[in-house]
Each structure stands twice: as structure tokens, then as C-alpha cells.
Amino acid sequence: MTVHFIGAGPGAPDLITVRGLKIIQTCPVCLYAGSLVPEEIVKAAPQGARVIDTAPLNLDEIVAEIVAAHAKGHDVSRVHSGDPSLYGAIAEQMRRLDKLGIPYDVTPGVPAFAAVAAALKTEFTLPEIAQTVILTRTAMQSSSMPPGEMLEELGRSKATLAIHLSIRNLGYIERALIPHYGAECPVVVAYRITWPDQMIIHGTLSTIAKKVREAKLTRTALILVGHVLGAHDFRDSALYDADHEHVLRNRKTARVTG
Numbered sequence: 001m002t003v004h005f006i007g008a009g010p011g012a013p014d015l016i017t018v019r020g021l022k023i024i025q026t027c028p029v030c031l032y033a034g035s036l037v038p039e040e041i042v043k044a045a046p047q048g049a050r051v052i053d054t055a056p057l058n059l060d061e062i063v064a065e066i067v068a069a070h071a072k073g074h075d076v077s078r079v080h081s082g083d084p085s086l087y088g089a090i091a092e093q094m095r096r097l098d099k100l101g102i103p104y105d106v107t108p109g110v111p112a113f114a115a116v117a118a119a120l121k122t123e124f125t126l127p128e129i130a131q132t133v134i135l136t137r138t139a140m141q142s143s144s145m146p147p148g149e150m151l152e153e154l155g156r157s158k159a160t161l162a163i164h165l166s167i168r169n170l171g172y173i174e175r176a177l178i179p180h181y182g183a184e185c186p187v188v189v190a191y192r193i194t195w196p197d198q199m200i201i202h203g204t205l206s207t208i209a210k211k212v213r214e215a216k217l218t219r220t221a222l223i224l225v226g227h228v229l230g231a232h233d234f235r236d237s238a239l240y241d242a243d244h245e246h247v248l249r250n251r252k253t254a255r256v257t258g
Contacts, residue, residue: 001073001074001075001102001103002075002076002103002104002105003066003097003102003103003105004023004027004075004076004077004078004104004106004107005088005093005104005107006020006077006078006080006084006106006107006109007020007085007088007107007108007109007110007111008020008036008037008079008081008082009082009109009110009115009194010081010082010110010115010193010195011036011193011194011198012038012115012194013038013041015110015194016041016109016110017107017109017110020107020109021041021044023077024041024042024044024077024079025046026046027045027046027074027076027077028050028069028074028075029049029050029051029052029069029074029075029076029077030045030049030050030079031066031077031078031079032051032052032054032077032078032079032080033079033080034054034055035055036081036220037080038195041079045077052065059092063096063097066078066102067102070102078093080109081109082111082112083109083111084106084108084109085106085108086135087137087165112164112193113135113162113222115190115193116190116193116200119190119193119194119198119200120188120229122228122229122230124160124162124224124226124228125160126231127234127235127236127237127238128234129227129228129231130158130226130228131159132157132160133159133160134157134159134160134162135162135164136149136151136154136161136163137163137164137165138151138163138165138166138169138172138173140165140169142165150176151163151173151176152176152179155176158181158226159226160225160226160228160229161177161223161224161226162222163223163224163225164222164223166223167189167212167217167218167220167221167223168219170209171209173205173225174205174206174209181226181227183206184204185225186202186203186204186225186226186227186229186230187202187203187204187205187208187225187229188200188201188223188229189201189203189208189211189212189217189222189224190222190224191215191217192220193222199217201215202230205225208223
């Protein structure tokens with residue numbers, strides 16, 4: 001018996017990986033984060049499967065469901081939103097399973113920040129503008145940020161920032177980042193990206209808080225900050241430059257197949 005941690009992707013049911021969907025289709029037990037995982041995905045569970053929304057359950061109750069399935073020799077699909085490596089709270093579940101001797105594996109999913117880039121038709125890394133993406137959050141009612149990870153410090157990098165779980169903390173984000181990025185730095189807030197009711201709000205560090213208030217967004221949104229957003233005046237990458245040689249392409253010897 002194995003527990004399969006599965007990333008369901010950002011919301012659209014067809015953005016789950018083929019592997020993840022196949023696992024769900026074979027497991028007699030499916031535990032899923034109901035507020036963030038589309039019902040269409042868990043409907044793929046086999047007929048008669050035990051399908052449980054874990055949103056109202058605590059960690060002990062979730063582990064108890066897994067232990068009960070283990071006693072029966074049933075595989076479990078444990079379905080999380082996005083990619084489970086980011087703010088998925090799977091580490092504490094895996095720690096419990098390690099102590100219980102219950103095997104598990106992990107299937108990655110499409111993370112929300114990648115879905116936002118696709119919706120915007122952009123890259124978050126552009127030559128000579130930004131070559132680094134920082135995935136972070138701010139401290140509110142959840143655990144505090146470790147030393148060195150406050151926005152005031154991360155902002156010094158001027159990297160593209162993908163700020164999770166912080167839609168109600170825009171005032172702090174503005175104060176922390178304007179000294180580094182400037183008041184006119186582009187900001188994008190993506191609400192429930194790839195869901196039918198998705199909303200994308202464009203603004204700047206000085207205007208985004210007002211726009212979000214007007215839209216009445218209070219949860220399930222990702223904040224992107226950086227000068228790559230909407231940038232058009234950047235040089236071409238060296239990757240496809242005609243004068244750039246690398247191990248797979250000699251500019252003096254072109255190879256065409258097909």
C-alpha cells in the first residue's frame with residue numbers, strides 16, 4: 001500500500017499531469033483539499049472509492065484516514081493544489097508516515113506562478129532585466145518568516161517576486177518593496193488562476209492595493225512583482241543568436257532534418 005501525494009495543478013482540471021490523473025483513477029481512497037482542488041479531478045476516482053474532502057480535517061484526522069486505508073491494504077491518492085512542494089503542508093504528513101512505516105511517493109503538479117506566466121504570455125526571467133524568481137510569502141496569521149526572508153531583505157535582489165498567501169497584506173508589500181523597486185514597478189494579482197472565475201489585476205506597487213480592494217479580493221490570489229511584467233524593451237537571449245555557438249549548434253554547420 002502506498003500514499004501518493006499528487007499536485008493537481010492551479011485549478012483547470014486538464015492541467016493535472018497524466019501521471020497524477022492515472023493514479024487517482026486507480027486508488028480506492030482519495031483525500032483532497034476541497035477548497036482548492038476542482039471536483040472534476042476527484043470524480044476520476046474509481047466507482048465506490050472513499051473520497052474525502054480534507055478541508056475541515058486536522059492533521060491527526062487526515063493521518064487516521066491514511067492509517068485506516070493502510071490497514072486494509074488500500075492505496076491513497078492525497079491530492080493537493082498546485083505543486084505540493086510549495087506551501088503544500090506535505091512535509092508534516094510525510095514525517096508522520098515515516099514514523100508509521102507507511103510508504104509514499106510524490107507526483108509534481110503545475111504551480112500557480114507558472115500558470116500566471118502562461119496567462120500573461122510572458123517570461124519571469126528576461127535578459128538583463130531579471131534572471132531570478134523568488135517564491136515567498138509574508139507573515140500574517142501563519143508562521144513567522146525565518147531570519148533573512150523578510151521582503152525588505154529579499155527586495156534588495158530586485159528579482160521577480162511571486163508572493164503567496166498575502167493578498168490581505170498589500171500595504172506591507174508596498175512599504176517593503178517601493179524602496180527597492182520603485183513606486184511604478186509593475187504588479188500583477190492573479191485570483192484563482194485557470195479557474196472559470198479567474199481574475200487578473202494589473203497595477204503598480206503604488207496602485208495595486210486600491211485596485212484589489214475595489215475588486216474585493218481577500219483570498220486565493222498570487223501577487224507577482226517585478227520589472228519583467230509587461231517589459232518589451234529587452235535584448236534577445238543569446239540562446240538563439242546566430243553568432244552564438246554551443247555544444248549543440250555550430251553556427252558554421254547548420255543541420256536540418258525532416
